[in-house]
Amino acid sequence: MPATRLSDLSEADLLARLFPVYAGAKGGTADVVIGPGDDAAVLAAPGGSVVLTTDTMVRGRDWRDDWSSPHEVGHKAVVQNVADIAAMGATPTGLLVALAADPATEVDWALGLAEGIAAAAREASAPVLGGDLSSAGPGTVMVAITAVGDLGGRAAVRRDGARPGDVVAVCGTLGRSGGGLQLLLADRGRTHDAPDAMSAHRVVHDLCLAHRTAGRPPWEQGPVAADAGATSMIDLSDGLVRDLGRIARASGVGVELDGEALREHAAGPLTEALGADEAMRQVLSGGEEHSLVATFAPGEVPTGWHLLGRCTAGAPAVLVDGAVPVVTGWDHFRG
Amino acid sequence: MPATRLSDLSEADLLARLFPVYAGAKGGTADVVIGPGDDAAVLAAPGGSVVLTTDTMVRGRDWRDDWSSPHEVGHKAVVQNVADIAAMGATPTGLLVALAADPATEVDWALGLAEGIAAAAREASAPVLGGDLSSAGPGTVMVAITAVGDLGGRAAVRRDGARPGDVVAVCGTLGRSGGGLQLLLADRGRTHDAPDAMSAHRVVHDLCLAHRTAGRPPWEQGPVAADAGATSMIDLSDGLVRDLGRIARASGVGVELDGEALREHAAGPLTEALGADEAMRQVLSGGEEHSLVATFAPGEVPTGWHLLGRCTAGAPAVLVDGAVPVVTGWDHFRG
Secondary structure, rough: OOOOOOOOOOOOHHHHHHHHHHOOOOOOOOOOEEEOOOEEEEEEEOOOOEEEEEEEEEOOOOOOOOOOHHHHHHHHHHHHHHHHHOOOOEEEEEEEEEEEEOOOEHHHHHHHHHHHHHHHHHHOOOEEEEEEEOOOOOOOOOOOOEEEEEEOOOOOOOOOOOOOOOOOEOOOOOOOOHHHHHHHHOOOOOOOOOOOOOOOOOHHHHHHHHHHHHOEEEEHHHHHHOOOOOEEEEEEOOOHHHHHHHHHEEEEEEEEHHHOOOOOOOOOHHHHHHOOOHHHHHHEEEEEEOOOOEEEEEOOOOOOOOOEEEEEOOOOOOOOOEEEEOOOOOOOOOO | OOEEEEEHOOOOHHHHHHHHOEEEOOOOOOOOOEOOOOOOOHHHHOOOOOEEEEEEEEOOOOOOOOOOOOHHHHHHHHHHHHHHHOOOOOOEEEEEEEEEEOOOEEEHHHHHHHHHHHHHHHHHOEEEEEEEEEEEOOOOOOEEEEEEOOOOOOOOOOOOOOOOOOEEEOOOOHHHHHHHHHHHOOOOOOOOOOOOOOOOOOHHHHHHHHHHHOOOOOOOOOHHHHOOOOEEEEEEEEEEEEHHHHHHHHOEEEEEOOOHHHHHOOHHHHHHHHHHHHHHHHHHHHOOOOOOOEHHHOOOOOOOOOEEEEEEOOOOOOOOEEOOOOOOOOOOOOO
16 A cells, blocks of 8 residues: 555644644643644743744755654754753743645654654653644755743853853763764664664664764753853754854853863763774764753852863863864755 | 855855844844844743744745745745734744755845845844754755744633624735735736736736735734734634634634625725636635734724624534635645
């Protein structure tokens, strides 16, 4: 029997299948006054302000169908948005989902995407409040997520508040998603539909999974860091050195990272799967990790955060053991 | 000299060009605590809740480059979102903009889009709070807007509150955008780069412009209707009969429209450009008009709203002079 495609359903039929999938995610700190189905959603903003971010994933650019299941794509799309909310010191409270897809897209794929979105929405206690469906050209599938958050009366933690003398700390992993991407690119990775192929190594599997799903960054530590007095914070989207460079430039501080602390993060599974040199390269420049990096006054680092270095009065750049690290980066349009 | 394309710029360079364009739109009722450039934006929510909606436009599906300038596309993308905010009885307070584009897209096109977004953002007093840039496959351009609104302490006006005996009223035009689309499809319309071609008629020009830009719906009348006690409200996205059908089904009421009132809307420019029959068809089923339609207790209709009919205890359907109207509709995936 041929697969059912979006073009086989009316928009109303598709929505009727999607709504129950999303209904599984319940709210956390903010009440959903009006959920999906009206012109717009209404969400309580108990802290008197609202935190907002949007991030898009495009098939063939941000994921490959031969690597990632639709569930994994949906999960990752939510995680990267929720991490941005956490990096302001806020708690996620809701999501909007815009899907633009080739009408030839299989309905099961769209439902799998929704299940992945709903699964991450449940983990984050950020229910799907509404969304939009659009058709797109042949082969095109794009999911744009908007995440909403609440600061609970806290001041937001920006990128521009780091001061010389502050320490730099990370909460969460480093280099795992980038390491997984390297393994997938080198055809050493496990993909969602070939769990036993390519490699018998558990560590390889885990790294590739981290790349495909974005895992479960410690987003509840964003508000913890804010309450502890974090002077700046960012989530790791484009790699430790690039993202800390943003804090350095915005705050006008130098950042000196401790090579020994970084090598501790590179040791273990990353080095086992990639070798020591590539593991260190991923710790410094691997993207899409979505761990939180923040600066604190010395002695104010919360439990669960790990010291990586310190801020200086030097030029706004990132150094490792006093030297400029060689890192690669990702640019959306130049690739 | 060849056109500069997105692939010729770094993401940072492109953002540096976009930020000043968006900086022109200032806020209205809600303070922007943190605007573009951090992990997420922070917006005041003075009413203690926030209204949220998202709507996407895709090149070749929602606009044609041979008809619409990038400025017109950007304007329309904002208007359709702001109308959804207004239809809840809320005031727009901010926008997020996600652009996914083929790296071969001309930079001037992306800047024109941003200028159209900024122009509509200024009209709506809804500043651009942030966004996202992504690359997409050959020929693909997609813009997903999220609009945020504030109810100012009002209860939101939903689709499900209409009662038998309520009157149905519209604020804004009917059938103009759909009429313009018909003219463009029939090659009788003026497009942005051929203002003097095809037709010398001002009315044709105006209708086509209404389709390309979505005009300036009376969104400030959303809160006015809410304050006047509107029992239900919707903005006209998919045509009067289809959108009122949503109110009818959600509220469990029948809707009886008065043919004479509708013919008054079809008279004048619409009939001049399209003939009486097609003008009436567009009044009933033309989409993307984004005028507001609401139900009120008799005698509570605000100034500037025009009566179209009434709600009954009949079956949840829309009748015109007691008969089922023949209307066409639009379905994203079935086309």
